[in-house]
Amino acid sequence: MPAILTIRDLRKSYADGFEALKSVSLDIEEGEILALLGPNGAGKTTLISTVCGIITPTSGSVTVGGHDILDDFRAARSLIGLVPQEINLEPFETVWNTVRFSRGLFGKSRNDALLEDILRKLSLWDKRKNRIMELSGGMKRRVLIAKALSHEPRVLFLDEPTAGVDVELRKDMWEIVAELKASGVTIILTTHYIEEAEAIADRVGVIAEGKLMLVEEKAQLMARMGQKQLEVQLTEPVAVLPDALAHHDLQLVNGGGALVYTYDTRGERTGITALLNDVAQAGLVLADVQTRQSSLEDIFVGLVSGETA
Ligand SMILES: Nc1ncnc2c1ncn2[C@@H]1O[C@H](COP(=O)(O)OP(=O)(O)OP(=O)(O)O)[C@@H](O)[C@H]1O
Numbered sequence: 001m002p003a004i005l006t007i008r009d010l011r012k013s014y015a016d017g018f019e020a021l022k023s024v025s026l027d028i029e030e031g032e033i034l035a036l037l038g039p040n041g042a043g044k045t046t047l048i049s050t051v052c053g054i055i056t057p058t059s060g061s062v063t064v065g066g067h068d069i070l071d072d073f074r075a076a077r078s079l080i081g082l083v084p085q086e087i088n089l090e091p092f093e094t095v096w097n098t099v100r101f102s103r104g105l106f107g108k109s110r111n112d113a114l115l116e117d118i119l120r121k122l123s124l125w126d127k128r129k130n131r132i133m134e135l136s137g138g139m140k141r142r143v144l145i146a147k148a149l150s151h152e153p154r155v156l157f158l159d160e161p162t163a164g165v166d167v168e169l170r171k172d173m174w175e176i177v178a179e180l181k182a183s184g185v186t187i188i189l190t191t192h193y194i195e196e197a198e199a200i201a202d203r204v205g206v207i208a209e210g211k212l213m214l215v216e217e218k219a220q221l222m223a224r225m226g227q228k229q230l231e232v233q234l235t236e237p238v239a240v241l242p243d244a245l246a247h248h249d250l251q252l253v254n255g256g257g258a259l260v261y262t263y264d265t266r267g268e269r270t271g272i273t274a275l276l277n278d279v280a281q282a283g284l285v286l287a288d289v290q291t292r293q294s295s296l297e298d299i300f301v302g303l304v305s306g307e308t309a
Helices: 043-049 075-079 095-105 112-121 139-150 169-182 193-198 216-227 274-282 296-304
Strands: 003-013 020-030 035-036 058-063 082-083 153-161 186-191 203-208 211-217 226-233 249-252 258-264 288-295
Touching: 003 043, 003 186, 020 169, 020 186, 020 211, 035 193, 043 058, 043 153, 075 082, 075 258, 082 139, 095 112, 095 139, 095 258, 112 139, 169 193, 186 193, 186 288, 186 296, 193 216, 203 216, 203 296, 211 296, 226 274, 226 296, 249 296, 258 274
Parallel strands: 035 186, 035 203, 082 153, 153 186
Antiparallel strands: 003 020, 003 058, 203 211, 226 258, 226 288, 249 258
16 A cells, blocks of 8 residues: 655754654555554644644655645645544534535535535534534534545544543544544544554554654554563573573573563463473473563553663
8 A cells, every 4th residue: 555644754843942753754554544652742743733734844744645745735735634632613603514614615615415424424414503512522523523524635633532532432433433444534543542542543653752662553563462471580590591492482581590481372372381391301490480461551651661661
């Protein structure tokens, strides 16, 4: 799949000198869902706002569908839909007018059938004549999505779509995102919720202190999550790994005082029994054993705290 969005060496320093983005590079493929995870203040909104032309980058480049966001702003921006974090709707306007005006702002010709389709998909059709002020918080969030889709963007940014919403609405949002993907829209969403990234993303990016620390297929991250480590502490340290243990995936740690064995919990066999037999055969005596499972949360916390996961 070709990249629909290309971000190269993007940097943003705010007027007070604060460096909110430090050389971010990223390619986003057409039709994928990318979740950007990061703690408060990591730079997620700055990244999205820069791509959407709300913030001017200090350096670097961004292209959307081949259009540069600075040199060819209108063409680039017309391919993007943005669902912001804050609800920024006109309270006295009706749902229908809100969505219709938004399409008009992008200079697109009137297309009531398309808007009807969008509102129906978002379960807002029955509310089309209601004023925004008469809607629940969850419905307002749906209107934000309808508004962002009104000019038929190919890339949709959702900035923390489920922050502060109840569990039911969160699940609804996930379904909406899945349907949008099925209709061919590329989706980039920011979130604090690791389970949200697990539930809906094809790829997961972790951003911390303005840097993109990792971008990886969710399936690969999940495979990493499936890994467990067994640490075998020895009564007497050894200088080198005995030959009899060479065929096991082992690391000697703690100055030779412990062996770390990494295994896949999803495999049919973990290999632990064979390993412990071989350890005994090699004449090593166990003082203690413990296991540790790495999760996406471990990986995330390790990355954002500057430690390796
Ligand atoms: N206009 C500004 N001037 C100076 N610093 C700013 C400005 N806007 C944002 N920042 C700083 O840039 C950093 C990144 O902010 P940003 O809003 O991009 O983070 P975020 O990852 O979206 O956070 P959150 O998850 O809390 O929404 C923060 O330290 C923030 O204080």
